[in-house]
Amino acid sequence: MTLAVEQGEFFGLLGPNGAGKTTLINVIAGLARADAGSVRVMGADVSADYRRARRMLGVVPQELVFDPFFTVRETLRLQSGYFGIRANDAWIDEIMAHLDLAAKADVNMRALSGGMKRRVLVAQALVHKPPVIVLDEPTAGVDVELRQGLWQFVRRLNRDGHTIVLTTHYLEEAELHCSRIALLKAGRIAALDSTRNLLDMFSGVELRLRLDRESLPAAFPGKLVSFDKSFFVVKLEDYGQLEDALVSLRQAGVKIREMELQPPDLEEVFVRLTGRGS
Amino acid sequence: MTSFRTLLYKETLRFWKVSVQTVAAPVLTALLYLVVFAQALEDRVRVFDGIAYTDFLVPGLVMMSVLQNAFANSSSSLVQSKMTGNIVFILLPPITYLEFFGAYVLASMLRGLIVGAGVLAVTAWFVDLRMQAPLWALAFALLGAGLLGTLGVLAGIVSDKIDQMAAFQNFVILPLTFLSGVFYSIRSLPEFWQALSHANPFFYMIDGFRYGFFGVSDFAPAASLAVVGASLAAVSSITLLLLKSGYKLRH
Numbered sequence: 424m425t426l427a428v429e430q431g432e433f434f435g436l437l438g439p440n441g442a443g444k445t446t447l448i449n450v451i452a453g454l455a456r457a458d459a460g461s462v463r464v465m466g467a468d469v470s471a472d473y474r475r476a477r478r479m480l481g482v483v484p485q486e487l488v489f490d491p492f493f494t495v496r497e498t499l500r501l502q503s504g505y506f507g508i509r510a511n512d513a514w515i516d517e518i519m520a521h522l523d524l525a526a527k528a529d530v531n532m533r534a535l536s537g538g539m540k541r542r543v544l545v546a547q548a549l550v551h552k553p554p555v556i557v558l559d560e561p562t563a564g565v566d567v568e569l570r571q572g573l574w575q576f577v578r579r580l581n582r583d584g585h586t587i588v589l590t591t592h593y594l595e596e597a598e599l600h601c602s603r604i605a606l607l608k609a610g611r612i613a614a615l616d617s618t619r620n621l622l623d624m625f626s627g628v629e630l631r632l633r634l635d636r637e638s639l640p641a642a643f644p645g646k647l648v649s650f651d652k653s654f655f656v657v658k659l660e661d662y663g664q665l666e667d668a669l670v671s672l673r674q675a676g677v678k679i680r681e682m683e684l685q686p687p688d689l690e691e692v693f694v695r696l697t698g699r700g701s
Numbered sequence: 702m703t704s705f706r707t708l709l710y711k712e713t714l715r716f717w718k719v720s721v722q723t724v725a726a727p728v729l730t731a732l733l734y735l736v737v738f739a740q741a742l743e744d745r746v747r748v749f750d751g752i753a754y755t756d757f758l759v760p761g762l763v764m765m766s767v768l769q770n771a772f773a774n775s776s777s778s779l780v781q782s783k784m785t786g787n788i789v790f791i792l793l794p795p796i797t798y799l800e801f802f803g804a805y806v807l808a809s810m811l812r813g814l815i816v817g818a819g820v821l822a823v824t825a826w827f828v829d830l831r832m833q834a835p836l837w838a839l840a841f842a843l844l845g846a847g848l849l850g851t852l853g854v855l856a857g858i859v860s861d862k863i864d865q866m867a868a869f870q871n872f873v874i875l876p877l878t879f880l881s882g883v884f885y886s887i888r889s890l891p892e893f894w895q896a897l898s899h900a901n902p903f904f905y906m907i908d909g910f911r912y913g914f915f916g917v918s919d920f921a922p923a924a925s926l927a928v929v930g931a932s933l934a935a936v937s938s939i940t941l942l943l944l945k946s947g948y949k950l951r952h
Contacts, residue, residue, distance in 0.1 A: 474795035482793055492715050501710075505704050507704050
């Protein structure tokens with residue numbers, strides 16, 4: 424695959440399990456070696472110039488890993504040291520404040536809840552102020568409150584100029600945050616475009632209707648998905664078909680009791696491109 | 702340099718935080734060996750001329766503790782990190798394989814030498830030891846700790862699970878240390894077993910270290926030091942090659 428993420432982007436890597444998202448991240452991070460090809464982080468080759476490449480990169484791993492021997496502050500100080508940074512306490516305090524970790528600074532990692540451990544992982548990825556931040560499923564198993572706090576912080580980092588690469592199973596998260604998305608399937612890029620374009624390109628509009636009778640006019644466009652509790656659910660190809668739908672109802676003399684439009688959904692794109700479902 | 706120093710500090714802090722288990726326990730074990738073996742064998746086993754069995758035993762126990770603990774430190778730290786997955790914290794930063802190697806081996810040497818010093822301190826109460834050639838003893842302690850620390854890194858890289866590492870420790874390291882002449886002089890063995898003992902690299906470390914105390918040994922100390930040095934060079938080369946290639950660390 425060929426893929427370039429621009430500086431300052433909020434980029435999403437999506438795909439079903441086994442599509443190769445984590446493998447790709449591992450290659451970028453130097454945790455795995457590519458059989459062929461090359462990866463550069465801010466111009467630094469991850470193999471030939473690995474020291475520079477790794478300094479540019481902050482990775483939040485998918486698994487909830489921690490070292491049970493140390494407290495939160497010790498963990499963050501050690502991580503700073505590994506990146507060659509001494510006396511990093513001012514920045515460490517700032518990260519901890521943003522991630523609501525300050526109260527846990529001197530607590531042993533073992534004693535933290537899963538959500539707190541996840542925050543420490545994020546903090547560890549940021550100790551060296553990397554221009555590129557990779558988040559591998561950062562919200563898996565994380566409660567709603569933390570999820571929101573985490574996204575606020577990540578968006579702030581993105582606004583401050585950090586490039587963000589995100590993998591997630593939660594399509595709504597990708598839809599909400601990512602400006603561009605690559606859909607991976609079996610190690611290949613199945614689609615690569617701006618989130619907007621992907622949604623426009625692949626997804627129809629779902630129309631929910633309650634009428635004054637229990638049948639649709641013959642000329643009604645789109646595809647009937649279901650009829651349940653007097654609600655018709657119809658799939659339209661695009662917004663343009665909405666006009667045809669309304670015209671057909673008026674011509675047949677049908678009155679609309681209730682109407683609701685469901686905008687395009689990334690889930691739909693995902694399912695279609697990865698060939699799951701219908 | 703900061704990366705290396707931080708990793709060394711972390712590896713040292715790791716065992717120091719649980720020093721009851723990593724330092725005090727092996728010192729107690731060595732003391733128990735001394736009490737039991739000295740009581741049972743003092744008048745029965747002849748070692749070097751003019752040297753009491755208990756005196757002979759102490760340097761052997763000290764060196765055995767140095768070696769076993771140097772091995773235990775790097776091997777258990779690496780295997781635990783691999784199993785829990787927190788090895789990524791060390792693999793993600795720009796740490797070179799030489800810094801990685803140096804930090805793990807030095808921390809292991811430090812633990813081995815601290816435990817060795819502890820064993821010497823508590824057993825010295827039971828014997829009247831004077832070091833005839835302290836520099837020899839120091840040289841063997843340093844090289845031996847380095848060799849076992851390196852072997853621990855090697856075992857840690859190769860093992861995927863605690864039980865594989867434990868097997869290596871129980872079926873290789875432990876027999877080799879026990880059969881290296883800690884508890885006896887190999888001169889007292891039948892010829893075949895004497896010859897076999899010479900194939901055991903641990904024998905040279907124990908024997909050479911003991912020379913530092915008594916000025917007497919089964920094998921010439923300079924030759925022993927050469928054997929230990931060559932073993933260290935060989936094991937280090939293999940370990941460095943594996944680390945450089947990322948074998949079982951970077952897939």
